[in-house]
Amino acid sequence: MSHTTWHHFFKPNLVGFDADATKGSVADHIGQYYSNLAVWLAPLAKRQAMAQSMFWWLANNPLVMEEASSDPLQIGTVALTLLRKVASPFEIQELLLAHTPAGIRAQKDSFFFPKESGALDASPSQELVLGSIISSYYKSAAAVSETTAVTKEAGATVGLGAPEAIRAGLADAFRARARACPRWGGM
Numbered sequence: 001m002s003h004t005t006w007h008h009f010f011k012p013n014l015v016g017f018d019a020d021a022t023k024g025s026v027a028d029h030i031g032q033y034y035s036n037l038a039v040w041l042a043p044l045a046k047r048q049a050m051a052q053s054m055f056w057w058l059a060n061n062p063l064v065m066e067e068a069s070s071d072p073l074q075i076g077t078v079a080l081t082l083l084r085k086v087a088s089p090f091e092i093q094e095l096l097l098a099h100t101p102a103g104i105r106a107q108k109d110s111f112f113f114p115k116e117s118g119a120l121d122a123s124p125s126q127e128l129v130l131g132s133i134i135s136s137y138y139k140s141a142a143a144v145s146e147t148t149a150v151t152k153e154a155g156a157t158v159g160l161g162a163p164e165a166i167r168a169g170l171a172d173a174f175r176a177r178a179r180a181c182p183r184w185g186g187m
């Protein structure tokens with residue numbers, strides 16, 4: 001629930017709180033609340049743009065790039081570890097949902113991507129979704145050119161950040177989970 005009493009969010013009402021924002025501190029919790037509120041209130045197009053930036057950032061992180069030839073789950077494990085250092089669980093879930101098909105997104109009160117693989121849920125894990133999308137980015141970038149580096153600007157139209165690469169990655173994640181899910185006849 002967002003607050004309609006906007007004056008609570010201004011500095012005079014925060015006087016007396018320690019400014020130390022180390023993990024778990026009061027300032028950290030307040031910052032997470034503000035960030036979660038901004039993501040929750042953002043229109044879908046803005047959340048999709050935030051998600052594209054998140055995917056681009058992860059795909060271009062050297063630790064994730066080292067895993068480029070690994071399977072999507074391994075890529076996603078590294079990506080999720082990095083993402084958890086800069087985003088709250090709510091932000092991660094909401095930004096993954098931003099590019100999820102509308103029919104699934106409409107169920108967001110009951111639909112979620114489990115945080116880790118191995119959950120008995122039929123949905124792909126956050127690790128698998130991230131890894132599949134990043135793998136799709138890498139395939140898309142490789143198809144553009146084997147020798148030309150993809151810049152952020154070019155990536156937004158021909159690979160990294162392109163909605164087609166995100167859709168393909170999401171579809172790959174759901175297919176991989178369907179094959180492995182005991183409820184759906186996998187394994």
